[in-house]
Amino acid sequence: MRLSRYFLPVLKETPAEAQIASHRLMLRAGMIKQSSAGIYSWLPLGHRVLRRIEQIVHEEQQRAGHIPMLMPTLQPADLWKESGRYDAYGPEMLRIRDRQDRDMLYGPTNEEMITDIVRSNVASYKDLPLTLYHIQWKFRDEMRPRFGVMRGREFLMKDGYNFDLTREDALHAYNRHLVSYLRTYERMGLQAIPMRADSGPIGGDDTHEFLVLAETGESEVFYDSEVTDLTFGDRDIDYDDVAQCAGVMEEFTSRYARTDETHDEALFNAIPEARRRTARGIEVGQIFYFGTKYSDAMGATVQGPDGKPVPLHMGSHGIGVSRLLSAIIEANHDDKGIIWPEGVTPFHVGLVNLKQGDGATDAACDGIYQALEAAGLTVLYDDTKDRAGAKFATMDLIGLPWRITVGPRGLAAGKIELTSRRTGESEELAPEEAVARLS
Numbered sequence: 001m002r003l004s005r006y007f008l009p010v011l012k013e014t015p016a017e018a019q020i021a022s023h024r025l026m027l028r029a030g031m032i033k034q035s036s037a038g039i040y041s042w043l044p045l046g047h048r049v050l051r052r053i054e055q056i057v058h059e060e061q062q063r064a065g066h067i068p069m070l071m072p073t074l075q076p077a078d079l080w081k082e083s084g085r086y087d088a089y090g091p092e093m094l095r096i097r098d099r100q101d102r103d104m105l106y107g108p109t110n111e112e113m114i115t116d117i118v119r120s121n122v123a124s125y126k127d128l129p130l131t132l133y134h135i136q137w138k139f140r141d142e143m144r145p146r147f148g149v150m151r152g153r154e155f156l157m158k159d160g161y162n163f164d165l166t167r168e169d170a171l172h173a174y175n176r177h178l179v180s181y182l183r184t185y186e187r188m189g190l191q192a193i194p195m196r197a198d199s200g201p202i203g204g205d206d207t208h209e210f211l212v213l214a215e216t217g218e219s220e221v222f223y224d225s226e227v228t229d230l231t232f233g234d235r236d237i238d239y240d241d242v243a244q245c246a247g248v249m250e251e252f253t254s255r256y257a258r259t260d261e262t263h264d265e266a267l268f269n270a271i272p273e274a275r276r277r278t279a280r281g282i283e284v285g286q287i288f289y290f291g292t293k294y295s296d297a298m299g300a301t302v303q304g305p306d307g308k309p310v311p312l313h314m315g316s317h318g319i320g321v322s323r324l325l326s327a328i329i330e331a332n333h334d335d336k337g338i339i340w341p342e343g344v345t346p347f348h349v350g351l352v353n354l355k356q357g358d359g360a361t362d363a364a365c366d367g368i369y370q371a372l373e374a375a376g377l378t379v380l381y382d383d384t385k386d387r388a389g390a391k392f393a394t395m396d397l398i399g400l401p402w403r404i405t406v407g408p409r410g411l412a413a414g415k416i417e418l419t420s421r422r423t424g425e426s427e428e429l430a431p432e433e434a435v436a437r438l439s
């Protein structure tokens, strides 16, 4: 992408309304624009990152055997009256009336709708296990939308729902989700720690939240410092292997790690003092097992092996796709700007032409641009006539992992400069060497 033809409305001034780094940086880097409280347009740079995050979520869900689909944002109130949540949900639900005077709502989550789909189409235990998911916009009329897309009113969520014949099968689905979430967050360069949580209005027996530690997080968390030593890494996993998934669950959740809602002072104090940590965290996902809560209320049964109807065992599992951008930036920035992890960066390389209009420099940049793209890397080529200082400031702000700087003086010696955004270290290399290094 040539910057001269792109739309990257960076801001020089720090927007007054932004209280935390990620919000400030997303506005300054021209990633989002607020349209009303807690509702944002995704400008091209923000949209690219959002799509990359979505892509990782899709890949990891499908690797775990979960099936993608798409449900609408608007739902009929009737379904929620069946489950009893229409009245229970309260003012966070945006209620709408259509021209036929039917009560509708903008979905804050989809348990009712997916239960309706499954009860209408799944008749036998032979059709199980089944896990369906989608990535769709949600609306919650939050009391205090703030911190940009961290707590929006309209936000993008992956929500998945498992349907199983027995509690044991549903717990395997729960463990499978835990494993897939660990992989998902690690691919984004994040450590998200599963913590025992409270089930809240969705209701349920078993639930863990995934928290990214950050000073600006809205949750207070308590944990054994040993949990931060755990990584999933690139170990092989067979998602159908019940014992293997249960083993990962055990490994990642046996140590003390809880949010304030379930914090237990006595259990916490049993950890050696040197390992006790109190911190703040950002909730980037949550998994629930809630048994037959919705299937009982909505009559979702299948015919069991003995021919008798059995209520489905269910769970629901969410990832805050749009919130993840904020969490990733909170965990990866400095005073100059964002520092994208490779897994989610909007472009891999920023190419800076120091003397646009100079024949040799332009030709060298064109060559590098084409070679990088041919190697499958995405490039943002600053081919504008801005001065070098402004170009560097923009590249630092938008945080691409690599910068290649090309100018007449270096080229005379056959060199360009390759700079790592994370370490700030630069190297002088021949253009082909730089391309080879990044490919």
Ligand code: ATP
Residues within 6 Å of the ligand: 109, 140, 142, 149, 150, 151, 152, 153, 154, 155, 156, 157, 283, 284, 285, 286, 318, 319, 320, 321, 322, 323
């Ligand atoms: P929170 O405690 O932050 O209000 P929640 O527990 O109400 O979140 P869930 O119902 O568990 O949210 O939804 C799944 C995920 O969706 C959350 O883990 C979070 O990452 C994301 N999410 C929830 N509310 C918002 C919001 N208002 N803006 C952005 N992301 C959100």
Ligand code: MG
Residues within 6 Å of the ligand: none
């Ligand atoms: Mg909430």
Ligand code: MG
Residues within 6 Å of the ligand: 283
């Ligand atoms: Mg919560």
Ligand code: MG
Residues within 6 Å of the ligand: 209, 283, 285, 286
């Ligand atoms: Mg939650």
